[in-house]
Amino acid sequence: xxxxxxxxxxxxxxxxxxxxxxxxxxxxxxxxxxxxxxxxxxxxxxxxxxxxxxxxxxxxxxxxxxxxxxxxxxxxxxxxxxxxxxxxxxxxxxxxxxxxxxxxxxxxxxxxxxxxxxxxxxxxxxxxxxxxxxxxxxxxxxxxxxxxxxxxxxxxxxxxxxxxxxxxxx
Numbered sequence: 001x002x003x004x005x006x007x008x009x010x011x012x013x014x015x016x017x018x019x020x021x022x023x024x025x026x027x028x029x030x031x032x033x034x035x036x037x038x039x040x041x042x043x044x045x046x047x048x049x050x051x052x053x054x055x056x057x058x059x060x061x062x063x064x065x066x067x068x069x070x071x072x073x074x075x076x077x078x079x080x081x082x083x084x085x086x087x088x089x090x091x092x093x094x095x096x097x098x099x100x101x102x103x104x105x106x107x108x109x110x111x112x113x114x115x116x117x118x119x120x121x122x123x124x125x126x127x128x129x130x131x132x133x134x135x136x137x138x139x140x141x142x143x144x145x146x147x148x149x150x151x152x153x154x155x156x157x158x159x160x161x162x163x164x165x166x167x168x169x170x
Contacts, residue, residue: 022106030169033116035123036083041162054162058083061153080135080152083163086127097122113167120165127163 042055060067064079087094101115110118131153139152147155154160 018108019106022108031112031116031167032169033120033123033165033167035087035120035127035163035165037159037162038164038166039162041158041164044158044162046158054158057159058162061159078137080137082127082131082135082153085135086130087123089130090126094119094123094126116167117165120167124163124165128160131160131163 037055037058042053042058044054046052046054046057059065060077061080062083063081065077067075067077069075098119101110101119104110105112105115132151134151135153137152139147139150144150149155
């Protein structure tokens with residue numbers, strides 16, 4: 001070894017620090033997408049059943065209900081899960097999308113918020129498609145006569161239009 005020799009080291013980052021920052025942001029809790037009946041559209045009065053809101057209608061159909069009329073009659077509304085059942089059915093597809101979007105965030109193709117926005121859009125699309133395809137059980141004959149359609153959850157489009165997504169913390 002030479003006495004008094006100076007060793008010069010050059011650090012060529014090649015993107016490592018930026019990648020490390022993106023990984024740290026991904027591991028930070030708090031960024032998520034909410035998909036469902038929400039916002040101003042959810043709070044709007046349902047046109048046929050005031051004072052019922054659109055979100056009230058969504059809950060009744062998602063879980064089923066027994067409603068007592070002012071005349072004392074009971075109306076049984078069967079469960080027609082359009083949110084939970086869709087997410088359950090398409091969980092593998094949504095997980096693949098989330099994984100691909102996460103990889104896109106890692107390589108800098110997307111910001112976290114953009115990736116969550118795309119995932120939310122996919123979830124909304126799948127739920128709306130499930131409604132359009134028809135959900136069992138079929139409408140009662142009295143409902144078909146009143147609205148002129150046998151497709152459950154499809155009448156004015158108010159409920160379907162209230163299905164949205166929003167990104168939090170992204």
